[in-house]
Amino acid sequence: MSLRIKRISTGIPELDLLIEGGFPEGSWIMISGMPGTGKTIFAIHFIYNSLAVDNAKVIVVTTEQEFGDYLLQAKRLNMDISPWLRGEKKLYIIDLFHLAKRAREMSKEVRVDPLDIPVLVDSVRRAYKELGVDKGEDIRLVIDSISAFYARAPVKARSMTYELKLRLHRRNVTTLLTSQFAVTTRGTFGYGAEHIVDGVIELELVEEGNELRRYMWIKKLRMTKIPLKRIPFDITDEGIRLEELPS
């Protein structure tokens, strides 16, 4: 039996080099951090690379901004994903932010809550079917962010994430979740959801004198040797750039 694990690129080449080539296929990865630390931009790298380089299929679930904003942000960073919205279905959008906005306009009797785990599971399973998950297609699932589901019941974050992974995990679907730190308690690690996922990358903005510096911490990544160092990075017009490779 081969022990080789297929690696899925993060979309950030310098980062791939630090983690044996990328995320193990089929793993669930959480990108966590405070607002403005670069979680959505990280997700855009992953989405763009999946489509443009790997020729994979991508499901994007947005809960905090409309997908249109995503498109704009990606275009600004030179990672235009709009071409994949046309032609053969490769990019499948589940815009829960848009649905949540619409739901507010409906009467209480008919309103469904889009930010409900069973609703999410059903939508994603419909996408799986349409994209051919059972035929072994290479699929990437991005949920930006998962914290929107935790908002009403933070104590359930761990069980919700478990439920989600249990019902949506497939060996040919590699999943990226973004997660906010609760600004007050400072913890996705307070939520407990990081125990459920296979990898955790934390993004930080750290005060150094009169400056703020960006760092990335790879806190956990199953089946992978990880650098036990904070990795400095920058966000530029080309997105996330790692500054120096720790030896």
Ligand SMILES: Nc1ncnc2c1ncn2[C@@H]1O[C@H](COP(=O)(O)OP(=O)(O)O)[C@@H](O)[C@H]1O
């Ligand atoms: N072209 C750019 N050059 C430099 N920084 C940028 C650029 N575009 C966005 N940013 C930075 O990225 C941050 C937003 O990143 P984002 O991924 O949306 O954060 P998060 O999803 O973690 O809240 C902004 O606060 C901004 O400082």
Ligand SMILES: [Mg+2]
């Ligand atoms: Mg974001």
